[in-house]
Amino acid sequence: MLDQRFDPAEAEARLYKAWEEAGCFKPSGDTSAQAYSIVIPPPNVTGVLHMGHALNNTLQDVLVRFERMRGKNVLWQPGTDHAGIATQMVVERQMAAEGKNESRASLGRDAFVDRVWAWKEESGGAIVGQLKRLGASCDWSREAFTMGDRNDPDNNMMRAVTKVFVELFDKGLIYRDKRLVNWDPHFQTAISDLEVDQREVAGHYWHLRYPLADGVTYLHPIKDEDGNVVESEMRDYIVVATSRPETMLGDTGVAVHPEDSRYAGLVGKFVELPIVGRRVPIIADDYADPTKGSGAVKITPAHDFNDFEVGKRAGHTPLNILDATAHIVDGEDADAAGIPSAYRGQDRFDARKKVVAAFEAAGLLQEIENLKIEQPFGDRSNVVIEPWMTDQWYVDAKTMAQPAIAAVKEGKTRFVPETWEKTYYNWMDNIQPWCISRQLWWGHRIPAWFADDGTIYVAHSEEEAQAQAGKGVTLKQDDDVLDTWFSSALWPFSTMGWPDKTPELETFYPTATLVTAFDIIFFWVARMMMMGIEFTGEVPFKDVYIHALVLDEKGQKMSKSKGNAMDPLELVDEYGADALRFFMGRMAGQGRNIRLSKQAVESTRNFATKLWNAARFAEMNECGAPGEVDFASVTSPVNRWILGELAACEAEATKAIAEYRFNDAAAALYRFIWHILCDWYLELIKPLLMGMDDGAKQETRDVCGYVIDETLKLLHPFMPFVTEELWERRAPGRVEAQGFLMHQSWPDYDIKRDSGADTEIQWVLDLISEIRSLRSDLGVPAGSKIPISLVSAGPVIEDRAIRHEDILKRLARLELIAVTDTLPTGAVSTVVGETVVALVIADQIDVAEARKRLDKEVAQLDKDIMATEKKLGNEAFVSKAPVEIVEENRERIVEWSGRREKLKAARKSLEGL
RNA sequence: GGGCGAUUAGCUCAGUGGUAGAGCACUGCCUUCACACGGCAGGGGUCGCAAGUUCGAACCUUGCAUCGCCCA
Numbered sequence: 001m002l003d004q005r006f007d008p009a010e011a012e013a014r015l016y017k018a019w020e021e022a023g024c025f026k027p028s029g030d031t032s033a034q035a036y037s038i039v040i041p042p043p044n045v046t047g048v049l050h051m052g053h054a055l056n057n058t059l060q061d062v063l064v065r066f067e068r069m070r071g072k073n074v075l076w077q078p079g080t081d082h083a084g085i086a087t088q089m090v091v092e093r094q095m096a097a098e099g100k101n102e103s104r105a106s107l108g109r110d111a112f113v114d115r116v117w118a119w120k121e122e123s124g125g126a127i128v129g130q131l132k133r134l135g136a137s138c139d140w141s142r143e144a145f146t147m148g149d150r151n152d153p154d155n156n157m158m159r160a161v162t163k164v165f166v167e168l169f170d171k172g173l174i175y176r177d178k179r180l181v182n183w184d185p186h187f188q189t190a191i192s193d194l195e196v197d198q199r200e201v202a203g204h205y206w207h208l209r210y211p212l213a214d215g216v217t218y219l220h221p222i223k224d225e226d227g228n229v230v231e232s233e234m235r236d237y238i239v240v241a242t243s244r245p246e247t248m249l250g251d252t253g254v255a256v257h258p259e260d261s262r263y264a265g266l267v268g269k270f271v272e273l274p275i276v277g278r279r280v281p282i283i284a285d286d287y288a289d290p291t292k293g294s295g296a297v298k299i300t301p302a303h304d305f306n307d308f309e310v311g312k313r314a315g316h317t318p319l320n321i322l323d324a325t326a327h328i329v330d331g332e333d334a335d336a337a338g339i340p341s342a343y344r345g346q347d348r349f350d351a352r353k354k355v356v357a358a359f360e361a362a363g364l365l366q367e368i369e370n371l372k373i374e375q376p377f378g379d380r381s382n383v384v385i386e387p388w389m390t391d392q393w394y395v396d397a398k399t400m401a402q403p404a405i406a407a408v409k410e411g412k413t414r415f416v417p418e419t420w421e422k423t424y425y426n427w428m429d430n431i432q433p434w435c436i437s438r439q440l441w442w443g444h445r446i447p448a449w450f451a452d453d454g455t456i457y458v459a460h461s462e463e464e465a466q467a468q469a470g471k472g473v474t475l476k477q478d479d480d481v482l483d484t485w486f487s488s489a490l491w492p493f494s495t496m497g498w499p500d501k502t503p504e505l506e507t508f509y510p511t512a513t514l515v516t517a518f519d520i521i522f523f524w525v526a527r528m529m530m531m532g533i534e535f536t537g538e539v540p541f542k543d544v545y546i547h548a549l550v551l552d553e554k555g556q557k558m559s560k561s562k563g564n565a566m567d568p569l570e571l572v573d574e575y576g577a578d579a580l581r582f583f584m585g586r587m588a589g590q591g592r593n594i595r596l597s598k599q600a601v602e603s604t605r606n607f608a609t610k611l612w613n614a615a616r617f618a619e620m621n622e623c624g625a626p627g628e629v630d631f632a633s634v635t636s637p638v639n640r641w642i643l644g645e646l647a648a649c650e651a652e653a654t655k656a657i658a659e660y661r662f663n664d665a666a667a668a669l670y671r672f673i674w675h676i677l678c679d680w681y682l683e684l685i686k687p688l689l690m691g692m693d694d695g696a697k698q699e700t701r702d703v704c705g706y707v708i709d710e711t712l713k714l715l716h717p718f719m720p721f722v723t724e725e726l727w728e729r730r731a732p733g734r735v736e737a738q739g740f741l742m743h744q745s746w747p748d749y750d751i752k753r754d755s756g757a758d759t760e761i762q763w764v765l766d767l768i769s770e771i772r773s774l775r776s777d778l779g780v781p782a783g784s785k786i787p788i789s790l791v792s793a794g795p796v797i798e799d800r801a802i803r804h805e806d807i808l809k810r811l812a813r814l815e816l817i818a819v820t821d822t823l824p825t826g827a828v829s830t831v832v833g834e835t836v837v838a839l840v841i842a843d844q845i846d847v848a849e850a851r852k853r854l855d856k857e858v859a860q861l862d863k864d865i866m867a868t869e870k871k872l873g874n875e876a877f878v879s880k881a882p883v884e885i886v887e888e889n890r891e892r893i894v895e896w897s898g899r900r901e902k903l904k905a906a907r908k909s910l911e912g913l
Numbered sequence: 914g915g916g917c918g919a920u921u922a923g924c925u926c927a928g929u930g931g932u933a934g935a936g937c938a939c940u941g942c943c944u945u946c947a948c949a950c951g952g953c954a955g956g957g958g959u960c961g962c963a964a965g966u967u968c969g970a971a972c973c974u975u976g977c978a979u980c981g982c983c984c985a
Contacts, residue, residue: 002947004947004948005948005950136968139918198984198985307927374985419918420917422916422917423916423917423983423984426915426916426917426983426984427983428983430984430985518982518983519982521981522983522984549982575950586936587925587926589926589927591981593981594925594926595924595925595926597924597925597937599924599937599938600925600936600937602937602950603936603937603950604961606948606951607950608950608951609948609950609951610948610950610951612947612948613947613948613950614947614948615947615953616947616948617947617948618947619947620946620947621947650968663926663927664927667927667935667936670935670936671935671946678947678948679915679952682947686946695933725947769954772953772954773954773955774955775953775954775955776941776942776955777954777955779942782943782945782953783943783945810945864932865931868932871968871969874968874969875970876967876968876969876970877969878968879968880933880966880967880968880969881931881969885931885969887931888931889931890930892932
């Protein structure tokens with residue numbers, strides 16, 4: 001006997017272990033079947049499961065379980081990525097916490113990297129175990145890591161990265177360049193644009209007066225509040241506004257807009273920079289915005305991306321004033337910029353105070369404006385990022401983007417929903433060179449060697465580089481490593497064994513679907529497209545399904561710092577993995593984000609309980625597992641009806657999952673199981689199961705058992721645990737004999753809806769609903785059994801009533817069903833279909849209430865009929881609307897009018913009471 | 914500043930030209946032999962605003978308002 005409820009805590013771990021040990025997650029290997037593959041978006045090896053992962057992996061699991069049941073040869077390829085900065089940070093913090101005075105520097109590169117590997121093997125990848133708790137059916141035997149296998153120096157993940165780097169270099173698609181990069185002074189590495197968070201923070205605009213050189217003066221117009229020039233002022237300075245005054249040490253000029261009449265006379269003149277005493281030119285450049293601030297801007301090419309471009313146009317040599325830790329430079333650079341010794345070696349923020357104080361002391365600080373400014377922060381370090389001039393390696397993303405754009409335009413890769421194409425194009429069309437070098441130790445070391453004379457040799461190995469350079473040339477390998485996303489970009493094919501020609505690559509690449517959130521389109525999707533096309537000649541995936549973000553109840557992004565993050569595993573503990581999964585499925589289609597509330601997860605847990613209890617009911621009534629049921633030989637209308645409903649549910653769910661409409665699939669299953677199977681079918685068959693007709697009883701037991709088993713299959717992709725548990729519990733020994741539920745075939749029914757049975761059952765349902773509604777409205781005590789009469793119903797209806805007498809009596813709480821020619825006295829009646837149903841209850845109820853109810857309904861019909869008549873009276877409607885719409889409206893009038901007449905008669909019969 | 918999107922019941926959201934829907938919450942009744950993590954019944958929306966197209970608009974077009982996200 002089944003317990004009253006499913007116990008997820010007990011069953012989930014047991015079932016998962018059984019699946020895994022039986023090798024259920026591996027591809028079937030059936031080469032005659034269609035291959036279906038998904039590569040997991042590799043979570044950081046440092047990561048812990050958050051709600052985004054829970055959603056992302058639930059949807060992938062729904063797809064792979066579905067396709068597996070559909071008979072495809074399915075691979076869900078799992079793994080983690082090495083997360084350069086994040087992992088290095090974790091290990092450095094760990095060393096600091098140990099207090100042994102060890103640091104990255106004291107350990108040295110090799111020992112430190114050893115230490116990171118040791119960390120990875122011990123505590124990295126905790127998220128993998130967490131994915132298992134969700135029920136993720138990845139082929140864990142193939143678990144991959146973007147850094148490959150440390151114990152196998154020849155592993156393909158490493159070779160793939162080297163090969164890609166070398167070949168792109170040879171093609172000129174990777175090159176070395178000195179440009180401004182986003183420099184993280186905390187980690188002392190370059191990071192990509194995408195790793196920079198632009199945050200709005202409270203800041204200031206310092207309005208600085210730069211004295212004009214050579215005794216130049218000009219008339220500056222002064223405006224009143226309405227913007228009218230009221231007077232002019234003779235000035236011997238020009239005002240620039242900046243949020244970063246310390247960078248004035250590296251200014252190479254002041255720019256004004258070429259059409260800004262205020263400064264027209266100053267272009268070509270010079271200012272004398274305070275503090276450093278440098279003469280720099282006033283230039284004309286479109287970049288200066290006359291409507292902002294004073295309209296004049298200082299130009300610091302070495303420390304601002306826009307200024308860099310302006311400086312380049314004006315032919316200025318950038319002056320670097322910061323070192324790698326964002327302190328003011330000393331030595332040669334400082335001499336070149338004329339920086340006084342008091343400023344040298346100062347932290348950037350201390351230098352700022354000093355600069356401002358110096359301007360103030362000299363009477364050159366015009367104004368400090370408080371306002372919100374956009375400031376760049378490192379997404380890992382949370383320190384202010386510095387634009388900084390360095391030598392770095394770049395990928396020519398612009399060139400590589402072209403075939404990646406074309407592939408989507410040509411439909412080789414499809415975004416679902418399609419609207420995300422725009423985001424993809426938008427970014428691809430404006431793509432910047434991709435800085436791929438990082439000044440870190442944890443990552444793929446760049447396969448480039450420098451000779452003493454600065455010549456660079458890029459090669460697969462040191463030997464190869466040496467061979468290129470010739471004997472006797474001293475080579476030193478580049479210290480830097482590659483951006484983690486460089487190796488992630490190869491994920492769809494590197495995990496399949498590339499660059500080796502493996503059977504997996506042959507079978508499973510290109511992958512079928514990538515499931516991810518939109519915030520990673522730039523980081524990852526675009527780069528996989530570029531690399532996949534370049535190195536395999538094929539797109540890495542046919543479909544990219546972009547799902548929502550998971551937000552908290554208030555619609556806020558969840559984050560640790562906000563403290564609003566919910567731990568998916570806590571929800572799994574409380575409600576079971578199935579509940580969380582089905583919740584995710586139900587919500588997956590809804591807009592761009594999902595608001596998570598415990599209450600909603602609880603309701604899906606209740607749904608699992610409902611299913612469990614339906615199975616419990618089946619067990620108590622000996623509805624076993626009959627295997628197949630032959631629809632043609634099923635005779636009872638209620639059984640023919642439920643089989644039709646089952647087939648309809650299957651068709652809807654199948655289509656919806658195949659089209660990534662997870663929410664529609666979930667809704668169809670929810671509706672069928674709760675509101676059709678449980679609310680109606682199980683109630684309707686109770687009289688049959690308890691009745692004396694052995695033939696009907698056996699048929700009903702078979703159909704009920706069959707429908708429940710089929711339901712388990714349909715629900716399995718969403719709720720794998722409770723369904724798998726019931727599969728065995730409903731027929732002990734079944735797993736051994738027939739295999740796990742997860743390996744059963746997805747239903748494909750040979751069932752045609754029986755419209756006769758459907759009409760008949762629908763009539764029964766309508767009659768019961770109508771009687772219940774009337775009873776409830778009129779306050780008939782729930783327990784009281786009442787007599788009813790079907791008035792002049794005709795032979796068909798009478799037959800139905802007789803056939804379903806037991807059901808009607810039970811579900812509508814009836815004492816007697818009579819068939820009469822006239823409306824009985826003392827009755828309250830209503831209309832079901834075309835039949836007048838009289839409830840002989842006048843003595844039990846408030847007749848005035850009954851009259852009111854009828855009046856209300858008649859009034860509503862009057863209104864509807866009038867509106868429809870008006871519509872049909874409109875010549876334009878009748879002539880222009882489609883025939884079937886016009887016809888539909890005509891039929892409505894007939895139906896409503898008939899109903900109205902009967903209700904009026906019923907109302908009349910209540911007059912005298 | 915550029916782009917994307919949202920606005921429908923108290924809440925979360927489906928619905929994309931033909932009589933406004935679901936889940937949750939709410940109200941009343943029911944401890945009926947699968948399930949109170951339940952059953953039955955019910956209340957609740959001029960579909961953000963305005964104009965237009967159309968026989969007909971929640972849905973298409975334009976404008977406005979509010980909110981959100983991405984990019985600069």
